[in-house]
Structure formats: C-alpha cells, structure tokens
Amino acid sequence: MRKIKMLNRVSIDGYFASLNDANFGMDWFLHDTEVDKAVHESGGRMDTLILGGITYRGFEHSWVPFLNDPNAPAQLKAIAEELTQMKKIVFSKHLKEANWANTYILDGDLVNHVRRLKEEAGMDILVMGSGSIVQQLAEAGMIDEYLLIVTPVVAGEGKPLFKQVTQFGLSLIEAKAFQSGNVVLHYELKK
Numbered sequence: 001m002r003k004i005k006m007l008n009r010v011s012i013d014g015y016f017a018s019l020n021d022a023n024f025g026m027d028w029f030l031h032d033t034e035v036d037k038a039v040h041e042s043g044g045r046m047d048t049l050i051l052g053g054i055t056y057r058g059f060e061h062s063w064v065p066f067l068n069d070p071n072a073p074a075q076l077k078a079i080a081e082e083l084t085q086m087k088k089i090v091f092s093k094h095l096k097e098a099n100w101a102n103t104y105i106l107d108g109d110l111v112n113h114v115r116r117l118k119e120e121a122g123m124d125i126l127v128m129g130s131g132s133i134v135q136q137l138a139e140a141g142m143i144d145e146y147l148l149i150v151t152p153v154v155a156g157e158g159k160p161l162f163k164q165v166t167q168f169g170l171s172l173i174e175a176k177a178f179q180s181g182n183v184v185l186h187y188e189l190k191k
Contacts, residue, residue, distance in 0.1 A: 007127070066080035145186065
C-alpha cells in the first residue's frame with residue numbers, strides 16, 4: 001500500500017501559514033535551498049500530490065511561471081517540472097477548473113477518496129500546505145509520515161496545523177538543523 005507523507009513549514013508556535021491569503025500565507029517562511037534539497041532527498045519518491053484549493057492556487061501561481069521562463073534558476077525550474085509531472089488531486093468545493101497539467105479537482109468525501117488512492121498502484125503520496133486536509137487525514141490516522149520544516153519564527157498568530165485533531169503519537173526518523181536556523185523533523189506515525 002502507498003504511504004501518505006505530509007510536508008509543511010511550521011513556525012515555532014505551530015502555525016503552517018499566516019493569515020495573509022494575498023501572499024498565500026507564506027509571510028514568515030525562511031527559504032533555504034539546503035533545506036529544500038534535504039527534504040527532497042529524505043521524502044522518497046512520490047507521484048501524487050494532494051492539495052486543497054487555496055494551496056493549489058498558490059502552487060499554480062508560484063510554480064507554473066517557472067516552466068516557460070528561460071531565466072528561471074535551474075533548481076526552481078526542475079522543481080516546477082517535477083510538480084507538473086505529478087498527479088495533482090485538489091479537494092475543493094469552490095475551484096471548478098485548473099490550468100496546470102495533470103490536475104484533477106474533487107469534491108466530496110476526502111477520507112474515502114484518499115483511502116482508494118492509497119490502495120492504487122504507484123509511488124507514495126504527498127500532502128503539502130492544505131491545513132484542513134492535513135487535519136482530516138491526521139484525525140483518520142491516514143498520514144504515515146510527517147516532514148516538518150520548523151522555521152525559527154514565533155508567528156504569534158496564523159493557521160494552526162493541527163487544529164481540532166485528537167492526540168496521536170509519532171516516532172522520530174530523523175532531525176537535521178541548518179545554518180539558516182531551520183530544522184527538519186521527519187516522523188512516522190506510531191502504530
């Protein structure tokens with residue numbers, strides 16, 4: 001069975017996004033190419049990406065322009081191409097169409113749709129951003145691994161990653177600190 005892996009940046013106080021939707025909630029993110037490289041290497045191979053509508057719009061807005069930009073940095077263009085090739089499953093009640101290749105919009109029972117995805121043949125599945133999706137899948141015990149990029153910021157307010165989720169345990173797989181102050185924590189669900 002395929003694994004579901006969650007990847008999110010979080011502030012020290014547990015927020016995964018700011019309240020500023022105009023910036024897709026990324027006001028306080030501290031980007032670091034070394035962190036991006038380490039996360040990419042430790043995450044394993046994945047061919048499916050699950051997103052909510054807001055996160056999808058942010059990804060489409062951020063990544064699609066790199067595809068046709070001859071001046072785009074090679075690393076960012078490579079990530080944009082990798083994301084484009086992935087099957088993107090977007091759960092949204094409001095989004096009706098997508099302009100990014102390999103994108104499928106679904107509405108309805110998230111947990112049952114994802115349960116079927118896990119049973120299909122293929123590589124692992126990645127969930128990024130998408131707080132309400134993370135919360136629902138975490139509550140259902142369906143996320144197998146959690147990759148958290150802890151950013152050295154106390155946000156003070158924002159969107160909490162684990163709002164209204166019943167307590168569950170995790171086992172640490174790996175922890176890495178970086179010069180930027182970011183820390184990558186890789187956990188698996190305790191069974």
